[in-house]
Amino acid sequence: MPARAIHSLLLVLPFCADLGLASYFLECPTVCKCLGPVVICKGGTIPPIGPQSTQLSFDSADPPITVFSTSFAQHMDHLVTLKLSSVGMTKFESGALGRIPRLTTLNITRNNITALRLGTFENCSRLSSLSLENNNIQVIENGTFMPLTSLVNLSLAQNALTFLPGQLPGQLHLLDLNFNKIAAIPSLALERLITLNLCHNVISKVTQNQAGMQRLRNLCLGGSNFTVTERLVNTKNFPMLESLKLQGGDSGVKITPQAGANIKGMASLRTLELDSCILSDFQLFNQPNSSLENLRVSNLKIKGKASVRSRLALPSVHVFDVSGSPILANFFLTSPAREGFVLTELTTLKMSRCNIKTFDKSVLLAKAPNIMRLDLSHNPLECTCYGLSWIPHYVREDKLSLEGEENTTCASPEHLAGLPLLTATLCPIDPSKETSTTSSTTPAKQIPTILTSSTTEPRNVTLMNKQSPDTTTALPLTTKARPTTMQHTTEATETSTLLGEISVNISGIGRSGSPPGSVSVDAGTLESQAAPKIRPPLAWLGIAAGTLLLLILVVVAVGAVVRNSRNRHLAISHRRIDSRDNMVAMAQICRSQDQLL
Incomplete structure (x- = not known):
């Protein structure tokens, strides 16, 4: 026999000696799906599973598996993870889980287990994660969890517990008890606990001293008719708290x-959520030195009156969610954007169900200039051209993302009621493309040159409209006179050009339903400085009439100057004629005297 064949035989014989190794070559059961070490099965019985499969997930058993018994667990001694969901289980047989000594993760959810007894978790010292969510657990005997010396995550959410279980493992990191019926919270001596979820309960009493949870970072309390005092929530009890959620019931x-x-004053706090809470004022939201990044407030009630000094100072907030709190949304929209109020780090603003009718762009630019996501869903929006039309414009240019857009609909005017804001036609003419035809199509009108005598100084002629002193139109009309060395008797050679500046104030050229805008005129050309608006035909006639009136006033002023110049030159001519006659008369007298001599 060749040496290579002998060597191969020696390698194979030790494996053949182990009869248990044959199970490694078992095929995947027909009622299951095998994905590497994970086996997903359905049915009423557990088929033989090879030891190479360490994770078993069982869902929707038919017939139901009502009892977790020792016979049920006899083929699972090699499992590390076991998940039983919706299999109809009602109880555990004492010691049955101990038949799976290598088990580290156990999830038994959506069943009908009503009680956990002593002995349920015997010989389960390796179990580190236990989830019994969405059952009907009402009773947990004291000491039930004590054998679980490695347990760090325990979830008993969505059950019917009326009190916290006693003698919990001291090494727990996570304890989830939300959606139960717990009414009182004793002092918890869980020094390693990081996350405690007690939301959606009926808590009415909380032991104020919780000094045993120095490492707690995430806390959620829920109930009704209880008060959060300074003895409960403070830096001494929770020095490392990063997330605080307070949820109240009907009474808050x-x-x-x-x-x-x-x-x-909690320097480590990053997330604050308040649901159905009662405050005396808005001072909780005035945190100019905080590191708070996420703030969510819903169904807020203010017991007292807001002080005139109240302001919103949250310099580090990225997410500001006031959905369901109209009072806080109104405070944000109406408060002045003074120092410390501007939320420069804010990127997400949610104001759903806040009875908002309009949202002016100036509020966004002044108070949240870096906003990227906006939620205005479930509000009675007034979809007007100059109220909300900027939102679809920003969305089209990718400057803004509108969340909940399918529920962001118009409530008024009547012809737009029920239409989504992003698809409704708010403006008959696109404001970004509409321009004043007076400013864009009317050519510059030639202003005639005004001639005066060379001795006349430049003058300023100003026509003011007293109704609107803020909107002024300036017409610089400047022409320098050319110097001349010759004296002529005609008017053209004896006069020089007038250097003038006429300032005309134009206002009151009415726009239907909107305030008057300022118009700037340069050398006869009108340029609109205000946002263009849709004008009825009569308004255009008014603008044309105003322009004509302006030209008439200019012509009248020019005529007055010309008349003064002509009168002055006529007087000069008369004086010259008189002096010439006098010289002729003197010459005749002198000649007559010479003849006499």
Whole structure:
């Protein structure tokens, strides 16, 4: 026998000696799907699974698997992860889970387990993650979780617990008890706990001293008719808190002013969520030195009156969600954009269900200049050309993303009711393309040259409209006179050009339903400085009449100057004629005297 064949035989014989190795070559059961070490099955029985499969997921058993028994677990001793969802399970047999000694993750969800008894988790010292969500657990006997010395994540959410289970493992990092019926929170001695979720309960009493949770970073409390005091929420109890969520019921959760001040003083806080909470004022949102990045406030109630000094100072906030809080949304929209109010880091603004009718672009530019996402859904929007038309324009230019756009619809005017804001035609003419025909098509009119005598100084003629002193139109008409060395008797050679400047104030050329705009005129050309608006035909006639009146006033002023110049030159001519006659008379007298001599 060749040496190579002998060597191969020696390598194979040790494996053949192990009869258990044959299970490695079992095919995937017909009722299951195998994806590497993961096996996903359906049905009422567990088929034989090879030890190469360490993760089993079982869903929708028919017939149901009502009891987790020792016989059920006998083929699972090699499993590391077990997930049983919607299999109809109602209870655990004592010691059955101990037949899976290598188990580290157990998820039994959407079943009908009502109680957890002592002995349920015996010999499960490796179990680190346990999820019993969405069952009907009402009772957990004290000490049930004590054998779980490696457990770090425990979720009992969406059950029917009325109190916290006793003797919880001290090494827990996560405890999720939301959507239960827990009414009281005792002092928890969980020094390693990082996340505690007690939202959507009926909590009415909380032990104020929670000094045992120094590492807690995420806290969610939910209930009704209880007060968050400074003894409960403070830096001493939660020195590392990063996320705080307070959710109240029908009667709400009251937050005292001092507790609000403590929240403002938490330097590590990054996320704050308030749902159905009651505050005395808006001072909680005045945090000029905070590092808060996410603020979500819904169904807010203010018990007192807002102070005139109240302001919104959140320099680091990226997400500002006031959906369902019209009072806070109105505070944001109407408060002046003074120092500290501008949210320069804000990128997402959500104002759904806030009874908002309009949102002026100036508010956005003044208070949130770097906004990228806006939510105005479920509001009675007034879709007018000069109210909300900038939003579709910004969306088309990729300057803004409108979230919930299918629910962002017009409530008025009547012909746009129910139409989405992004598809409704708000302006008959696109404001970005509409321009004043007077400014763009009317050529510059030639202003006639005005001649005066060389001794006349330049003058300024100003015609003012007293109704609108803020909108002034300037017509610089400047022509320098050319110097001459010859004296002529005609008017053209004895006069020089007039250097003038006429300032005309134009206002009151009415626009239907809008304030008058300022018009700037340069050498006879009109250029609109205000945003162009749709004008009825009568308004255009008014503009034409105003322009004609302006030209008439200019002609009258020029005529007055010319008449003065002519009168002056006539007087000069008369004086010259008189002096010539006098000289002729003197010459005749002298000749007569010479003849006599």
